[in-house]
Amino acid sequence: MVKIGVLGAGTWGMALARMLSNMGYDVMVWSALPKEVEEYSRTRRHPNLPGMIIPDSIVFTKDIEEVCTGKDILLFAVPSVFVRSTARTAAPYIPDGQVIVDVAKGIEPDTLFTLTQVIGDELGKDGKHPSVRLVALSGPTHAEEVSLDLPTTIVASCTDMKTAEYVQKVFMNDVMRVYTNDDVLGIELCGALKNIIALASGIALGLGYGDNTKAALITRGMHEITMLGLKMGCKAETFYGLAGIGDLIVTATSEHSRNNRCGHLIGQGMTPDQAVKKVGMVVEGINAIPAALELEKKYGVEMPLVDAVDAVINHGADPKETVRNLMTRPPKSEQDYIRS
Numbered sequence: 513m514v515k516i517g518v519l520g521a522g523t524w525g526m527a528l529a530r531m532l533s534n535m536g537y538d539v540m541v542w543s544a545l546p547k548e549v550e551e552y553s554r555t556r557r558h559p560n561l562p563g564m565i566i567p568d569s570i571v572f573t574k575d576i577e578e579v580c581t582g583k584d585i586l587l588f589a590v591p592s593v594f595v596r597s598t599a600r601t602a603a604p605y606i607p608d609g610q611v612i613v614d615v616a617k618g619i620e621p622d623t624l625f626t627l628t629q630v631i632g633d634e635l636g637k638d639g640k641h642p643s644v645r646l647v648a649l650s651g652p653t654h655a656e657e658v659s660l661d662l663p664t665t666i667v668a669s670c671t672d673m674k675t676a677e678y679v680q681k682v683f684m685n686d687v688m689r690v691y692t693n694d695d696v697l698g699i700e701l702c703g704a705l706k707n708i709i710a711l712a713s714g715i716a717l718g719l720g721y722g723d724n725t726k727a728a729l730i731t732r733g734m735h736e737i738t739m740l741g742l743k744m745g746c747k748a749e750t751f752y753g754l755a756g757i758g759d760l761i762v763t764a765t766s767e768h769s770r771n772n773r774c775g776h777l778i779g780q781g782m783t784p785d786q787a788v789k790k791v792g793m794v795v796e797g798i799n800a801i802p803a804a805l806e807l808e809k810k811y812g813v814e815m816p817l818v819d820a821v822d823a824v825i826n827h828g829a830d831p832k833e834t835v836r837n838l839m840t841r842p843p844k845s846e847q848d849y850i851r852s
């Protein structure tokens with residue numbers, strides 16, 4: 513039987529743990545928060561996934577050594593800010609050659625590393641993990657829907673296609689269709705940056721703007737992400753795939769999206785701090801802004817929507833005024849990236 517260790521008991525970690533357990537796998541979930549371990553093993557309920565029952569077969573632990581020992585796959589499902597510390601604590605217990613699947617979405621601000629790079633960096637420090645296999649699993653996949661078995665697609669991305677295919681085989685079932693992809697950087701870039709555009713989409717909704725605005729934000733947002741990705745050497749097809757435009761569409765339009773909801777509250781007048789508190793779960797778009805700004809500068813790409821979200825979130829800019837500024841920029845061609 514496939515043995516899977518899930519690190520992180522947030523909504524995404526738990527929705528995947530349930531799915532994998534229902535597929536007949538042996539699933540253990542670790543949380544850094546002892547009260548989650550106690551509560552979820554007792555109630556078999558997750559407060560942010562009210563429609564989900566946690567299968568009795570899922571074992572919870574607060575012992576990171578236990579979750580890392582003897583597993584075929586380790587799934588990193590902690591918010592991006594905890595990926596490095598979790599990898600550092602887990603490193604002594606992770607065997608070389610381990611398949612590690614990251615489902616968190618973000619870019620580390622100081623290093624500009626994607627999250628599989630962060631894990632690889634931490635595991636590389638002791639010289640004992642030369643062959644660890646790192647996979648990014650990403651796509652349009654709200655936990656709220658996966659926890660109810662609604663049909664969902666996702667991409668398993670690894671530079672080693674055999675490992676990507678292994679993860680595809682393990683995760684694939686009749687409600688989760690898994691594709692493979694070898695452009696790990698492109699996949700992770702899309703996952704992190706779409707959250708910023710989803711904030712913009714939420715803000716527009718909060719301002720009372722309509723579907724035209726939303727379509728513009730999604731299209732021009734994808735354009736910004738694609739321009740940056742191409743400059744960074746990623747593959748064009750990644751950006752119009754499931755983890756690219758697919759994930760941007762779902763995050764910018766879904767009522768489940770934490771980023772979209774946070775933006776909505778800000779557009780309605782809350783401060784970013786108040787909005788994050790009200791959402792009550794991680795809002796990765798806010799965490800991704802510093803790295804996005806650095807990448808924009810480093811690769812010389814124009815990212816006006818990212819700049820606009822930064823202005824509203826971090827510099828107190830008035831959302832309505834910010835939209836007016838975007839609309840009244842000098843005219844330009846839609847084909848600029850084809851020419852450059």
Ligand SMILES: NC(=O)C1=CN([C@@H]2O[C@H](COP(=O)(O)OP(=O)(O)OC[C@H]3O[C@@H](n4cnc5c(N)ncnc54)[C@H](O)[C@@H]3O)[C@@H](O)[C@H]2O)C=CC1
Nearest residue numbers: 520521522523524544590591592594616617654655793794
């Ligand atoms: N929720 C979703 O639908 C999806 C989320 N993701 C990504 O998965 C990641 C996790 O998201 P969610 O599960 O929604 O977040 P969440 O806000 O539900 O997760 C919070 C969890 O983080 C863990 N945690 C708290 N403090 C910690 C610490 N000091 N060290 C380690 N872990 C700690 C706890 O288990 C806590 O329940 C994010 O990067 C998100 O972008 C990706 C796809 C779908």
Ligand SMILES: O=C(CO)COP(=O)(O)O
Nearest residue numbers: 651652653654769770771
């Ligand atoms: O990445 C996600 C869906 O694919 C989750 O997005 P939110 O964090 O905005 O809910």
